[in-house]
Amino acid sequence: MNEVPVTVTVNDERYRAFVEPRKTLADFLREDCVLTGTHLGCEHGVCGACTVLIDGDAVRSCLMFAVQADGAEVVTIEGLAPPGELGPVQEAFREEHGLQCGFCTPGFVVSVHAFLAANPRPSRTEIREALSGNLCRCTGYQGIVRAVERVAAGIAGAPTAAPTATGDEAAS
Amino acid sequence: MSTAAPATPTAARFIGTSVKRREDRRMLTGHGHYIDDVVVPGLLHAAFVRSDLARGRITRLDVEAARELEGVRAVYTAADLNGGQHEYWQTMVGRDAPYPPFRALADGDVRYVGEPIAIVVADTRYIAEDGCELVEVDYDPLPPVLDPHVAADDTEQVVHPELGTNVASEIPAMPNPDLEAAFASAAHVFEETISQHRHLQVPMETRGLVAHWDPGARTLRIWASTQSPHEYRAFFARYLAIPENCIRVTMDDVGGGFGQKVFAMREDMTVVLATRKLGRPIKWIEDRRENLVAASSARAEDVRVRMAVDAEGRIQAVDVEHTEDVGSYPVPGPGSSAAFTAMMFTGPYKIPRLGFRNRAVFTNTNGRAPYRGPWMMETVGREIMMDLVARELGLDPAEFRLRNIVRSEDLPFTTPTMMVYDSVTPHETLLQAVDLVDYEAFRAEQERARAEGRYLGIGISVYVEPSSMGFGLMSQEVATVRVDSSGKVQLIMGTASHGQSLETTMAQIVADHLGVDIDDVVFIQGDTDIAPYNAGTGGSRSAVYSGGAAREASVRVHEKAIEIVAHAMEAAPEDLEIDGGVISVRGTPSRSMTLREVAELAYVGTDSLPPGMEPGLEATARYKGPRFTWSNAAHICTVEVDVATGHVTILRYVVSEDCGVMINPMVVDGQIDGGVVQGIGGVLYEHMIYDDNGNPLTTTFLDYLVPTAAEVPDIEHGHIETPAPGNPGGYKGMGEGGAIGSPPAVVNAVADALAPLGIRVTNQPLGPNDVFALVEAARAATT
Ligand code: FES
Ligand code: FES
Numbered sequence A: 001m002n003e004v005p006v007t008v009t010v011n012d013e014r015y016r017a018f019v020e021p022r023k024t025l026a027d028f029l030r031e032d033c034v035l036t037g038t039h040l041g042c043e044h045g046v047c048g049a050c051t052v053l054i055d056g057d058a059v060r061s062c063l064m065f066a067v068q069a070d071g072a073e074v075v076t077i078e079g080l081a082p083p084g085e086l087g088p089v090q091e092a093f094r095e096e097h098g099l100q101c102g103f104c105t106p107g108f109v110v111s112v113h114a115f116l117a118a119n120p121r122p123s124r125t126e127i128r129e130a131l132s133g134n135l136c137r138c139t140g141y142q143g144i145v146r147a148v149e150r151v152a153a154g155i156a157g158a159p160t161a162a163p164t165a166t167g168d169e170a171a172s
Numbered sequence B: 001m002s003t004a005a006p007a008t009p010t011a012a013r014f015i016g017t018s019v020k021r022r023e024d025r026r027m028l029t030g031h032g033h034y035i036d037d038v039v040v041p042g043l044l045h046a047a048f049v050r051s052d053l054a055r056g057r058i059t060r061l062d063v064e065a066a067r068e069l070e071g072v073r074a075v076y077t078a079a080d081l082n083g084g085q086h087e088y089w090q091t092m093v094g095r096d097a098p099y100p101p102f103r104a105l106a107d108g109d110v111r112y113v114g115e116p117i118a119i120v121v122a123d124t125r126y127i128a129e130d131g132c133e134l135v136e137v138d139y140d141p142l143p144p145v146l147d148p149h150v151a152a153d154d155t156e157q158v159v160h161p162e163l164g165t166n167v168a169s170e171i172p173a174m175p176n177p178d179l180e181a182a183f184a185s186a187a188h189v190f191e192e193t194i195s196q197h198r199h200l201q202v203p204m205e206t207r208g209l210v211a212h213w214d215p216g217a218r219t220l221r222i223w224a225s226t227q228s229p230h231e232y233r234a235f236f237a238r239y240l241a242i243p244e245n246c247i248r249v250t251m252d253d254v255g256g257g258f259g260q261k262v263f264a265m266r267e268d269m270t271v272v273l274a275t276r277k278l279g280r281p282i283k284w285i286e287d288r289r290e291n292l293v294a295a296s297s298a299r300a301e302d303v304r305v306r307m308a309v310d311a312e313g314r315i316q317a318v319d320v321e322h323t324e325d326v327g328s329y330p331v332p333g334p335g336s337s338a339a340f341t342a343m344m345f346t347g348p349y350k351i352p353r354l355g356f357r358n359r360a361v362f363t364n365t366n367g368r369a370p371y372r373g374p375w376m377m378e379t380v381g382r383e384i385m386m387d388l389v390a391r392e393l394g395l396d397p398a399e400f401r402l403r404n405i406v407r408s409e410d411l412p413f414t415t416p417t418m419m420v421y422d423s424v425t426p427h428e429t430l431l432q433a434v435d436l437v438d439y440e441a442f443r444a445e446q447e448r449a450r451a452e453g454r455y456l457g458i459g460i461s462v463y464v465e466p467s468s469m470g471f472g473l474m475s476q477e478v479a480t481v482r483v484d485s486s487g488k489v490q491l492i493m494g495t496a497s498h499g500q501s502l503e504t505t506m507a508q509i510v511a512d513h514l515g516v517d518i519d520d521v522v523f524i525q526g527d528t529d530i531a532p533y534n535a536g537t538g539g540s541r542s543a544v545y546s547g548g549a550a551r552e553a554s555v556r557v558h559e560k561a562i563e564i565v566a567h568a569m570e571a572a573p574e575d576l577e578i579d580g581g582v583i584s585v586r587g588t589p590s591r592s593m594t595l596r597e598v599a600e601l602a603y604v605g606t607d608s609l610p611p612g613m614e615p616g617l618e619a620t621a622r623y624k625g626p627r628f629t630w631s632n633a634a635h636i637c638t639v640e641v642d643v644a645t646g647h648v649t650i651l652r653y654v655v656s657e658d659c660g661v662m663i664n665p666m667v668v669d670g671q672i673d674g675g676v677v678q679g680i681g682g683v684l685y686e687h688m689i690y691d692d693n694g695n696p697l698t699t700t701f702l703d704y705l706v707p708t709a710a711e712v713p714d715i716e717h718g719h720i721e722t723p724a725p726g727n728p729g730g731y732k733g734m735g736e737g738g739a740i741g742s743p744p745a746v747v748n749a750v751a752d753a754l755a756p757l758g759i760r761v762t763n764q765p766l767g768p769n770d771v772f773a774l775v776e777a778a779r780a781a782t783t
Helices: A025-032 A088-095 A105-118 A124-131 A142-152 A166-171 B024-028 B064-068 B078-084 B125-134 B177-185 B229-240 B266-278 B288-295 B338-343 B377-393 B397-404 B426-437 B439-451 B502-515 B542-569 B595-603 B665-684 B737-757 B768-782
Strands: A004-010 A013-019 A051-054 A057-060 A073-075 B044-050 B056-062 B072-077 B116-122 B136-141 B167-171 B188-196 B208-214 B219-224 B247-251 B282-285 B301-309 B315-327 B354-362 B455-467 B476-483 B489-493 B521-525 B576-579 B582-585 B588-594 B618-624 B629-642 B647-658 B715-719
Touching: A004 A025, A013 A025, A051 A105, A057 A105, A088 A105, A088 A142, A088 B024, A105 A124, A105 A142, A105 B024, A124 A142, A142 B665, B044 B125, B044 B266, B044 B288, B056 B116, B064 B072, B064 B125, B072 B078, B072 B125, B072 B266, B078 B266, B116 B125, B116 B266, B167 B338, B177 B301, B177 B315, B188 B377, B208 B266, B219 B229, B219 B266, B229 B247, B229 B266, B266 B282, B301 B377, B315 B338, B315 B377, B338 B354, B338 B377, B377 B397, B377 B455, B377 B737, B397 B426, B397 B455, B426 B439, B426 B455, B426 B629, B426 B647, B426 B715, B439 B455, B439 B629, B455 B737, B476 B502, B476 B542, B476 B595, B489 B502, B489 B542, B502 B521, B502 B542, B502 B576, B542 B576, B542 B582, B542 B588, B542 B595, B542 B618, B582 B595, B588 B595, B629 B737, B647 B665, B647 B737, B647 B768, B665 B715, B665 B737, B737 B768
Parallel strands: A004 A073, B044 B282, B219 B247, B315 B354, B489 B521, B647 B715
Antiparallel strands: A004 A013, A051 A057, A051 A073, B044 B116, B056 B136, B072 B116, B167 B354, B188 B301, B208 B219, B208 B282, B301 B315, B455 B629, B476 B489, B476 B618, B576 B582, B582 B588, B629 B647
16 A cells, blocks of 8 residues: 655654555554554544644544644653653542553543643533543543542642643643 | 461551552553553464354355455464364363353354454554455354343254253252242232343453464463453463463553453454464454454343242342343353352342242353453342332332341341351441431432422442352462562562552552562562462452462561561560561661661571571462452432433432452542442443344444443442451452442432332333333323
């Protein structure tokens, strides 16, 4: 099959590759960029495990082709905090037991970043609505909802409440 | 060396506290390592051609075009692979259990939609799927066997012609004159059939594996997404007739299992046979459609329950006829959970007599596999029956339960199935849950709401969980605790934690019982070359069994370290204590040695060890536990039903549970929550649907509805902490309980809400259409 060149900036690093036009962005990130934190839970746009930020917006990378991301700025779970560190959302998930098996977690954390950037002081109902695009089978969502409330209340053990980790900078 | 464990840790710093998880950092930063992240040199990718017919003969199977496709390395059918199979059986149920006829790939006929027919192995997954498109299959359709009640007595239309019957396994009715006499003389006898529909386990990470047969070394390497690496190794040793020591199975992070990932299934077998033939590493990652259609299913079963009650509302006898739909290729064995359903049917109540019969029936559907509390039809059947009967008797469901529930003064209590509850608290948890939800206040509110034409309901469910069942392979667990030469600790276990947080909780146990900081303990699991033979993770057994082993190994190392220091410092062992990796003379902290110094003596300065002591500072303990460790809980759910739309809204959800000593309360609550939401999902949203031809209709997450955060209530917890008498830590397993207790609580709440309309709820699911249909039928009946 014909391969075409793409250039994508992921977590502030530039990746150039030749890919088949049908290759999904998720597979490009996982295989060509070896950023395996982006997970595939359904490959049909429902579970949210594959969520990444593209130019600041939360996007399902299973529903997009790599060629469509040509020239875009992508932030994945690996790029939300400096290596070895947890950003405020990640810290809150840990504090509130917002993960068990961890498979859905990258998608939730990335989605929450985008959500809180747009709505830094959400109500509990707004949080539950916002999270409804991501599926988790382990936690019953209890710790995840608490984690988002914790970040919004500015008690995640981080200097600021808003998610200002590298993700937002790269996306801006 | 003494094996008697002290009753309490030297310093209980970690056990009992909500230590934050040690798993989290890697998972939160995208550095978890799941099966699809495994890459090895020369890796090929597999995809399956599957049946799109429920039952029929294969009249033509043409794989030539697929074989020709560039990038395809192999296409195999039954003719190529099935001859490589030897024995097929699972260790847990043993060689002599009844099994479906086994085959990796469909051979000559198909028996459910999704049955694997051919495997395409290619350079990329994309090409493998292209190859699948080129495989042509023609069928001669046969009428599918779909209704287990019909199929059970049918010897003409059979799922497995080799067997000549659709009955996979059976528990026959026993003549029981005492039981019949109780029914004959009872003041009241009630009968009802209660069912639950087909649910799916739905781990967010689908199944998958990488397998590599090395033809030079003649070894098999499997990277698995499994709950039990050793079962995979043992299974494939038998399956391929090669020694276990030629197989290495490892698992890393696993994205959920819920029972689906305990046993090797047909795709695993096919991939292993394919690599054996090809000598190249092959990866197969299930896609979601495959997972929803062909991985495994659960819960498709019903019970016909007769209940005899005396004039005071005390239950005298229960008689149960249980039918399970086990699909076509269930695991393990015949896929039946009936023995445990029978065993637990009387649950937390003083019911003196039980009759039970079961038939597990093959159908042309996705095979049954364990799902969180596989036997939980007992709780569903009993707790829904409790409410139905209470209403008939004019008693409040809480009151009816209180008249029958096992109380502390009844202990030890022997059930009619000869189970002995030594330490359970169903009465206490029920009272606590009633208190937490403020039952009386809700009844008053319900009264007011009814006056306004709103339908509120409250549902109770109480159960006893037979956690940590100590049968066969499951009767023991093992841990190695090793202090390395730098004084740090390795904990090596045969567990396969996949969300249960064992990396944290087991380290808590070691830290306390050895006397080190938790950050000095590294947890290693999931590698059959490193970890001793073991049953893995499932069956709510890790706290009791793995915890028991970790504790015992820690205690032994602790005692040895104390002996070494006592000898080196000329102190009495009983004057020494260890904390934070430092052993000191009690009251004289200046006289101390670090664990590092002890390790140096143990490995290098061996002449300074006590005379006759074996060098080294490690211990492996195998813990054999009791047959049962009973935990228990009471769930109460309140709902509002919109009778105009059939929509059910959960208002509150309260759980009071007793899992003995809690190693990590945060983890306990997290396990409860996950299970409760799976149960809520099962009642209100999830339903794997087949049409009349055996075609699955719920093939995506748009059709099979897993609950999201928007549908789920806040879950409130209460705890009663009664230490288990049967294990030194006092732990009770609880991982499955949430999923056991929640479905009948939700059903009963909906039924309670609709009771003024004369509606009785015995079936699930209770999605808006189902509830609306109940309301319509009730209205039609009264007009
Ligand atoms: S994998 Fe993309 S939404 Fe599920
Ligand atoms: S933590 Fe396992 S799916 Fe969310």
